[in-house]
Amino acid sequence: MQSSVEEYNRYREKMNEKLLSAGNNKIIKRIFNLDTNTYMDGALDARTKEMLGLVASMVLRCDDCIKYHLQQCHEMKLSTDELMEIFAVANLVGGTIVIPHTRQAMEFWEDLQTS
Amino acid sequence: MQSSVEEYNRYREKMNEKLLSAGNNKIIKRIFNLDTNTYMDGALDARTKEMLGLVASMVLRCDDCIKYHLQQCHEMKLSTDELMEIFAVANLVGGTIVIPHTRQAMEFWEDLQTS
Amino acid sequence: MQSSVEEYNRYREKMNEKLLSAGNNKIIKRIFNLDTNTYMDGALDARTKEMLGLVASMVLRCDDCIKYHLQQCHEMKLSTDELMEIFAVANLVGGTIVIPHTRQAMEFWEDLQTS
Amino acid sequence: MQSSVEEYNRYREKMNEKLLSAGNNKIIKRIFNLDTNTYMDGALDARTKEMLGLVASMVLRCDDCIKYHLQQCHEMKLSTDELMEIFAVANLVGGTIVIPHTRQAMEFWEDLQTS
Amino acid sequence: MQSSVEEYNRYREKMNEKLLSAGNNKIIKRIFNLDTNTYMDGALDARTKEMLGLVASMVLRCDDCIKYHLQQCHEMKLSTDELMEIFAVANLVGGTIVIPHTRQAMEFWEDLQTS
Amino acid sequence: MQSSVEEYNRYREKMNEKLLSAGNNKIIKRIFNLDTNTYMDGALDARTKEMLGLVASMVLRCDDCIKYHLQQCHEMKLSTDELMEIFAVANLVGGTIVIPHTRQAMEFWEDLQTS
Numbered sequence: 055m056q057s058s059v060e061e062y063n064r065y066r067e068k069m070n071e072k073l074l075s076a077g078n079n080k081i082i083k084r085i086f087n088l089d090t091n092t093y094m095d096g097a098l099d100a101r102t103k104e105m106l107g108l109v110a111s112m113v114l115r116c117d118d119c120i121k122y123h124l125q126q127c128h129e130m131k132l133s134t135d136e137l138m139e140i141f142a143v144a145n146l147v148g149g150t151i152v153i154p155h156t157r158q159a160m161e162f163w164e165d166l167q168t169s
Numbered sequence: 170m171q172s173s174v175e176e177y178n179r180y181r182e183k184m185n186e187k188l189l190s191a192g193n194n195k196i197i198k199r200i201f202n203l204d205t206n207t208y209m210d211g212a213l214d215a216r217t218k219e220m221l222g223l224v225a226s227m228v229l230r231c232d233d234c235i236k237y238h239l240q241q242c243h244e245m246k247l248s249t250d251e252l253m254e255i256f257a258v259a260n261l262v263g264g265t266i267v268i269p270h271t272r273q274a275m276e277f278w279e280d281l282q283t284s
Numbered sequence: 285m286q287s288s289v290e291e292y293n294r295y296r297e298k299m300n301e302k303l304l305s306a307g308n309n310k311i312i313k314r315i316f317n318l319d320t321n322t323y324m325d326g327a328l329d330a331r332t333k334e335m336l337g338l339v340a341s342m343v344l345r346c347d348d349c350i351k352y353h354l355q356q357c358h359e360m361k362l363s364t365d366e367l368m369e370i371f372a373v374a375n376l377v378g379g380t381i382v383i384p385h386t387r388q389a390m391e392f393w394e395d396l397q398t399s
Numbered sequence: 400m401q402s403s404v405e406e407y408n409r410y411r412e413k414m415n416e417k418l419l420s421a422g423n424n425k426i427i428k429r430i431f432n433l434d435t436n437t438y439m440d441g442a443l444d445a446r447t448k449e450m451l452g453l454v455a456s457m458v459l460r461c462d463d464c465i466k467y468h469l470q471q472c473h474e475m476k477l478s479t480d481e482l483m484e485i486f487a488v489a490n491l492v493g494g495t496i497v498i499p500h501t502r503q504a505m506e507f508w509e510d511l512q513t514s
Numbered sequence: 515m516q517s518s519v520e521e522y523n524r525y526r527e528k529m530n531e532k533l534l535s536a537g538n539n540k541i542i543k544r545i546f547n548l549d550t551n552t553y554m555d556g557a558l559d560a561r562t563k564e565m566l567g568l569v570a571s572m573v574l575r576c577d578d579c580i581k582y583h584l585q586q587c588h589e590m591k592l593s594t595d596e597l598m599e600i601f602a603v604a605n606l607v608g609g610t611i612v613i614p615h616t617r618q619a620m621e622f623w624e625d626l627q628t629s
Numbered sequence: 630m631q632s633s634v635e636e637y638n639r640y641r642e643k644m645n646e647k648l649l650s651a652g653n654n655k656i657i658k659r660i661f662n663l664d665t666n667t668y669m670d671g672a673l674d675a676r677t678k679e680m681l682g683l684v685a686s687m688v689l690r691c692d693d694c695i696k697y698h699l700q701q702c703h704e705m706k707l708s709t710d711e712l713m714e715i716f717a718v719a720n721l722v723g724g725t726i727v728i729p730h731t732r733q734a735m736e737f738w739e740d741l742q743t744s
Binding site: 525526529530532533536539541542545546549571574576577578579 | 690710713714716717720721725726728729731732735736739
């Protein structure tokens with residue numbers, strides 16, 4: 055059986071490939087490139103930047119973006135206590151409409167521990 | 170078989186418990202507390218406040234938030250005519266991007282009548 | 285000297301006239317018409333609908349829309365206690381990004397008392 | 400088996416009918432009417448307007464609205480190269496949070512070719 | 515005396531220069547570059563793309579972005595009738611919260627005719 | 630003469646006091662309280678949390694919220710290089726509609742250096 059993490063990653067990769075090949079659109083390619091480069095170590099380290107990406111995705115309520123950054127945060131050994139404080143900022147700034155996305159984020163975070 | 174109402178409530182309760190226990194985060198707990206207290210009778214009655222919560226959830230296009238307030242409105246005996254006028258305000262102010270959420274809200278409202 | 289209320293209304297009326305006359309666009313005219321009709325007494329009374337319009341404008345953070353509905357609420361004798369509870373719902377649901385708009389709303393509400 | 404296009408259209412039509420009959424709400428009816436009339440040939444042709452509707456739906460991240468306009472664009476013989484340039488504008492203006500919606504749009508676009 | 519068009523352009527250019535020089539940030543530079551390239555002639559012509567950029571800016575309610583695209587549309591000889599139909603799509607899709615931004619857009623459009 | 634920083638702080642404090650005293654609304658008071666507590670040292674340090682608050686405010690395009698967090702970041706000795714990387718994440722995730730808010734943020738950041 056496939057985990058929610060595997061399912062998310064497979065669909066994401068499959069469709070990204072199609073977007074990058076279809077029409078051979080340079081702007082889309084460059085946006086995808088930027089998306090990788092922005093989160094690399096710089097004046098701020100990659101770990102901090104992933105936290106920034108996560109909180110931005112949460113207040114904009116983009117479940118798929120949240121999942122992506124949760125995976126990155128998981129790889130960078132973010133603790134659940136740290137995660138909860140990012141959730142707190144997102145729910146405070148973005149309001150209770152962020153709660154349903156926080157529920158889904160929590161579920162995906164648990165799946166990441168076991169996958 | 171489980172209705173959409175039961176499914177929604179079960180997932181919501183399960184994940185809320187996890188959010189409240191994980192990391193023992195005080196800010197999250199206090200936001201959840203506020204979420205209950207804000208809709209209590211005051212200068213405005215609870216029924217009016219639930220309508221306010223519903224229209225706010227609709228223009229912000231948060232399906233789960235909409236379902237929550239639909240349940241509260243249902244318990245407070247909102248009529249379908251009244252509901253339709255809330256839908257009208259939400260679709261006027263928020264535009265036609267609110268229509269798909271209104272379709273889902275209508276379906277959940279019907280499920281509430283029979284659950 | 286001109287109050288903030290007069291200034292708001294004068295600009296709003298001047299530009300609405302231009303929008304309605306320029307190009308003679310039927311869709312714009314019908315949207316403006318709908319905007320009037322939606323807030324009339326129906327299954328819900330006009331007072332409740334103006335409160336719905338206000339909270340929707342607040343969570344969507346539209347200062348001019350907020351001013352419009354504040355005027356309507358003022359004419360319909362909303363009390364400051366009632367207003368504060370609408371502010372509370374808006375700030376809870378929409379988060380702390382609503383606070384700056386609440387500050388401006390409070391200032392306009394005070395201007396309405398003296399204009 | 401039912402395609403994603405058929406499934407989308409069937410649900411959309413079923414719920415639109417319910418919204419239009421329930422409560423007999425005039426505002427909702429007029430908004431639905433406007434939604435049809437706005438995209439008709441005028442100073443701009445219908446094809447251009449459907450592209451405008453698509454890009455607006457994308458930056459507002461409304462998957463169902465995107466599907467609707469993709470169908471219209473498909474009927475009006477938009478090429479995949481043209482579509483990709485609309486995707487590019489949407490992802491540039493709206494940011495990387497639009498990417499997941501672009502993935503879904505791409506999948507639906509493919510389904511439209513074979514349905 | 516300085517027109518609103520000159521004022522907008524001067525501030526925009528002054529601050530863009532500071533953003534591009536400060537910290538010498540490559541990501542910001544590349545986003546600015548993309549912003550220019552996205553609107554060039556391609557499968558869709560530049561005129562259509564500017565209309566797409568305008569409607570996207572309107573539904574996202576970004577006054578400064580609207581002004582930018584209005585200038586481009588003005589240079590590409592968009593007629594006021596065509597503009598009004600873009601306004602119509604934006605107000606329909608984005609709702610009446612777009613109206614105040616449409617009023618400001620109209621005023622800037624008039625300033626563009628005389629500047 | 631008064632700087633933009635002083636002007637911002639004076640208005641903010643004046644209106645916050647009115648909001649907290651008017652109607653004596655407990656929900657508003659508790660949201661303001663939470664707003665202070667959320668950004669205190671915890672599993673994440675206050676400096677990181679202010680960066681989270683800043684990027685969240687930027688993608689939600691709330692100029693006043695941005696100014697508040699810029700002040701906090703300035704007090705916590707954020708460098709301009711670090712700031713530029715937060716700007717980069719915000720403009721990537723939120724899109725080019727964030728650019729005008731980034732211009733204003735840059736201007737306020739400069740004012741903070743000299744005030």
